Amino acid sequence: MPDEMSRPLIRGRGGGGGSRHLEASVSEPGAPVIGILGTGDFSRSLARRLVASGYQVVVGSRIPKRSVALFPEEAEVTSQMEAANQADLVFVAVFPEHYSTLVELKPALAGKTLVDVSNGLQINREGPSIAEQLADLFPESFVVKGFNTISAWTLQVGPRDGSRQVFLCSDNQKAKSSVMQLCHRLGFIPIDMGLLSSAVEIENLPLYLFPSWRIPVLCTLSLFTFFYLYNFLHDVLHPFVTAGKSAFYKMPIETVNVTLPSVALVMLALVYLPGLCAAFLQLCWGTKYRRFPNWLDQWLTRRKQFGLCSFLCAVLHAIYSLCLPMRKSTHYKLIDTVLKQVKEGKEVSWDDDAVWRMELYLSAGIMALGLLSLLAVTSLPSVANTINWREFSFIQSTLGYCALSMAAIHTLLFGWDRAFDPARYHFYLPPTFVLVLILPLVVLLGRLALFVPCMASRLRQIRRGWEKSRHIRFILPDDDCQNGLEGVSNV
Numbered sequence: 001m002p003d004e005m006s007r008p009l010i011r012g013r014g015g016g017g018g019s020r021h022l023e024a025s026v027s028e029p030g031a032p033v034i035g036i037l038g039t040g041d042f043s044r045s046l047a048r049r050l051v052a053s054g055y056q057v058v059v060g061s062r063i064p065k066r067s068v069a070l071f072p073e074e075a076e077v078t079s080q081m082e083a084a085n086q087a088d089l090v091f092v093a094v095f096p097e098h099y100s101t102l103v104e105l106k107p108a109l110a111g112k113t114l115v116d117v118s119n120g121l122q123i124n125r126e127g128p129s130i131a132e133q134l135a136d137l138f139p140e141s142f143v144v145k146g147f148n149t150i151s152a153w154t155l156q157v158g159p160r161d162g163s164r165q166v167f168l169c170s171d172n173q174k175a176k177s178s179v180m181q182l183c184h185r186l187g188f189i190p191i192d193m194g195l196l197s198s199a200v201e202i203e204n205l206p207l208y209l210f211p212s213w214r215i216p217v218l219c220t221l222s223l224f225t226f227f228y229l230y231n232f233l234h235d236v237l238h239p240f241v242t243a244g245k246s247a248f249y250k251m252p253i254e255t256v257n258v259t260l261p262s263v264a265l266v267m268l269a270l271v272y273l274p275g276l277c278a279a280f281l282q283l284c285w286g287t288k289y290r291r292f293p294n295w296l297d298q299w300l301t302r303r304k305q306f307g308l309c310s311f312l313c314a315v316l317h318a319i320y321s322l323c324l325p326m327r328k329s330t331h332y333k334l335i336d337t338v339l340k341q342v343k344e345g346k347e348v349s350w351d352d353d354a355v356w357r358m359e360l361y362l363s364a365g366i367m368a369l370g371l372l373s374l375l376a377v378t379s380l381p382s383v384a385n386t387i388n389w390r391e392f393s394f395i396q397s398t399l400g401y402c403a404l405s406m407a408a409i410h411t412l413l414f415g416w417d418r419a420f421d422p423a424r425y426h427f428y429l430p431p432t433f434v435l436v437l438i439l440p441l442v443v444l445l446g447r448l449a450l451f452v453p454c455m456a457s458r459l460r461q462i463r464r465g466w467e468k469s470r471h472i473r474f475i476l477p478d479d480d481c482q483n484g485l486e487g488v489s490n491v
Helices: 041-052 064-070 080-086 096-109 130-137 152-157 173-186 196-207 214-243 254-285 294-301 303-326 328-344 352-378 389-415 432-436 438-450 453-463
Strands: 033-037 056-061 076-079 089-092 113-116 142-145 165-170 189-192
Touching: 033 041, 033 080, 041 056, 041 152, 056 064, 056 080, 064 076, 076 080, 080 096, 089 096, 089 173, 096 130, 113 130, 113 173, 130 142, 130 196, 142 173, 142 196, 165 173, 165 196, 173 189, 214 254, 214 303, 214 432, 254 294, 254 303, 254 389, 254 432, 254 438, 254 453, 294 303, 303 328, 303 352, 352 389, 389 432, 389 438, 432 438, 438 453
Parallel strands: 033 056, 033 089, 056 076, 089 113, 113 142, 165 189
Antiparallel strands: 142 165
């Protein structure tokens, strides 16, 4: 395969034109002739990749002379009928609405494998699929759905880690096997999706727009909107209403900077809350074999996305915080404070509490961001594939709770004793940091509750198969017990 992938895709061309015959010297002996119906971007990239992999390629075009210069010299560009007659396996690379124009090729394509690479314009939830419609038009051919999730660019530059998989399905196993062999030779990994009825699912894959990100992103935006309005009410509107002071300059930077860590902390708590809900449900039910509610199932499968949204908000908060000293308003405030102290004859005094609070506050925030960065990096597939499950679980669970704890400490140090100052409760509403800490503290307390020996032991038993309703009794494995079984009764 390295020799095949190293072949250049675009070769030097002569001045020839018109239909050209296959050059056997560049094709491997015994290789099947691959036909391509259509001359679009996908067809050109596919032809180059097939030629580079040692296949004989014949391209069928309605106007061969116009398309001949677009394809490699080793590929023959001819009429659609001639291409259908010569090819052993045919890629149908035309838009589905033009399939009816290929009906005249039915005799030439009888008994041959047709690979449908098309995609629809919108998600198809009812069927039939485009591949099934093609199979109805060519009942004597063997239709295979595949390559519709591969872009023309991927075909041209070669497969990469994130785009190596090719989903295939067909009612004919022999035809599907031949296409799978072709995938391997092109450097891709074929994924067998079963019968042609699965084509609807395969055709919908390229049309989904971040399906697993929709709820986390909406949740992030909703939390950002809520906390932004809450901070605006506290820090901008309240001084304007009560004292006539204009603090609207805070809206672009300062208000956003207070909002971002609030969203980050709540989103991080939402990463670990569903796991706690699942644990307490299992303890309540006394079994692990009962299905969770659908909303909890979906929540559990989207924890990665919630965590990455939290990481994004935390990084933006760090960047905004670094920009705070650059603001003109900060310079004016500093000059104004110094002038007032000089005018009043006061000296700048050292405040131990304020200094220690700021030092600890910044240190906890840096630690929290560092741990969040580690969680984000290990969630990448390329990194996660290099560590085993125990290492991954330690990072995502143990270090994840450490990150949540450090972020909560960061927020507590920010609040310090201001939570007990009545002047901070604008419009009788608690400060933002008090509101933000509620959910993280609930999650941390719930996790501590699961550390209680009686609950931790029972949860481990349940996750190893113990069921309260069936009276299965056993002890957990230790050094003196081989399998951890003590006895089984009433099963």
